[in-house]
Amino acid sequence: MNDSPASGVGNGKPRVLAIVPAYNEAGSLPTLIADLKSHYPQYDVAVINDGSTDDTAAAARRSGARLVSLPCNLGIGGAVQTGFRIARDEGYDVAVQVDGDGQHPADQVHLVVNALLETGSDIAIGSRFLGGDGYRSTLSRRMGISFFSRWLSAICHTRITDATSGFRAINRRAIELLAGDYAEDYPEVEAVLVAHRAGLRICEVPVQMAARTTGSSSIGGLRSASYMVKVSLAVLMASLRKRRPAR
């Protein structure tokens, strides 16, 4: 497939697709897309509209980004995976996830992408806990994040400090793996495990995040507890599953 709105084909530079999953983010999308486009004209930007009920689609279209609208809400995992599939089918070298709610500032995206390319890792995770400052979430959430980070660090023998961060860049190898195997609801933690089990290398890079500007988080209150249980079980089950080595 060569009909992508391609940029940078054939000049030796890696082709990067910025995946912006968005569920009812009409408020924050225009600024985010404009920032992404001005900072990284060499990237392609694809908004994955996850069955939003507000004007997300129109906002994305006006901003000039590629818009892929899922006919029904699949959840963050299904939306991001759609981006991975596009990256896989259209031969992108790098896919970077930038959440549509404005938590991942555009001026930090290259840090994650560069970390991926410079370290030769398969997955680079933007961590808000590795030095630097910026928004670090509430105490209870930090405890949850730290729990999963320690768990994953122990399994993967790599220091992971921000296991739930969705601010990630992945290379071709990881794109092909995760396009076919990505969890539905809260995929971040599980994906690290899936990647590790397939023999992929994971690194972290310090980034700053922002508190969301508009909309509301998908995880809050009672759901935090359910998040902890669900993700813990998912990690345990992922450990049980048969290994699928990456090609």
Added chain:
Amino acid sequence: MQAYGHALVFITTLIVFLFVLWLVRRRAIGERFAILWLLIALLLLVASSVGYPYLFVIAKFVGVPYPPSALFFLCIAGLTLLIIELFAWVSKLNDRTRVLTQELAMLHERFDREVSRTEP
């Protein structure tokens, strides 16, 4: 069990069996579940009719003090098997719809792009 109660059990399982058979003939149940349902219905039918005396023997052998409860056990085991099968199937359907949803969205985007290219 009294003959009266026994007849009730037999007639009920017979109705279930015939109902399954009817559904299978009408293709209202897919092959995947039809085989399981038929097997379970047949097992119950046998266990509640010609197999009933043997059920007593087997029940006594494995140490079930009240033989009809062996019938319950068979029912519950069969239904559990069916439910697990159903969960596996629902999971598979869920995976398929997810892939279809994603592919549909991707195709739609390509289509829109083609249209806007040919119709300026």
